[in-house]
Amino acid sequence: MKLIKALRKTSIILSLMTMVVCTSALGQSNLFKVTLDAGHGAHDFGATYYGHVEKNINLSLVLKVGQLLEKSSQIDVIYTRKTDVFIDLIERANIANRADSNIFVSIHCNANKNTAGEGTETYVMGMSKTASNLEAAKKENSVITLEKDYKQKYEGFDPNSPETMIGMTLMQEEYMDNSISLASMVQDAFGKLGKKIRGEGVKQAPFMVLHKAYMPRILIETGFISNYIEGNLLDSEEGQNEIAKAIADAIFSYKNEYFGNSNPDTTIEKPSQKVIGNSVSDTSSSKNKL
DSSP: OHHHHHHHHHHHHHHHHHHHHHHHHHHHHTOEEEEEEEOOBTTBOOOEETTEEHHHHHHHHHHHHHHHHTTSTTEEEEESOSSSOOOOHHHHHHHHHHTTOSEEEEEEEEOOSSTTOOOBEEEEEOOOOOHHHHHHHHHHHGGGGGSTTHHHHTTTOOTTOHHHHHHHHHHHHHHHHHHHHHHHHHHHHHHHTTOOBOTTSEEEEOOHHHHTOOSSEEEEEEEETTSHHHHHHHTSHHHHHHHHHHHHHHHHHHHHHHHOOSOTTOEEEEEEEEEETTEEEEEEEEEEEO
16 A cells, blocks of 8 residues: 555656656747857957957947846847857857757947948848948958868858859748848837948848858947947947847847737837848838737
């Protein structure tokens, strides 16, 4: 009799443990996974002007965005780096892939020899015939020369080759619409801050850091550190908090739109987009309670 009671007790305990494990697994599977990538790092400083160092600003922004996102129990944040270390471009994408992330967001600062340049740009992975877009990608892609065995690692990647670009575009087409939607939401959030949006909207360019990330993914140029005023703002606590909140708000908006709203009282503006050549433009904006 004692043996039967013991077996029943053990069976109940095992059943409860199974329920806990299953519930935990279900909760994990429902998490919206965001991989945040702070551009550059360690010996790769990125752009430097007036004492502002891009790698430091990028990291600070990413940590601030992550902190805001982590307030939601429904979001899991993955970082490609949380300290001043160098991560290969292809490894950044691999980190997102291994985590099975829902989106990949790479954060950078812009710079130009013309120090009057200002404003934000948001890119998706794609083929571009626009010289300025290609130049931006070329500048960011040059980082691969700092990596060991980069010629073997990135063999076959040639942004100037139509064959390479067509293959990349076809391979990534399934993520394009969602990438554009996320990028548009980021631009919409920046617009509310009164920031200048450069060009006609979301841009396309062959960024290596986006190339191997198999999910909706964007690269954000948060502003020009080569511009004295904008650079000071980017390197300030107040400026970074504003930008981080705008990016986090855009990510929340995207999650609410495509994966359900964790806060039914949240009101967001959903931008509508149209493609213009190699860019996407917001044509209108209407408030939707999701």
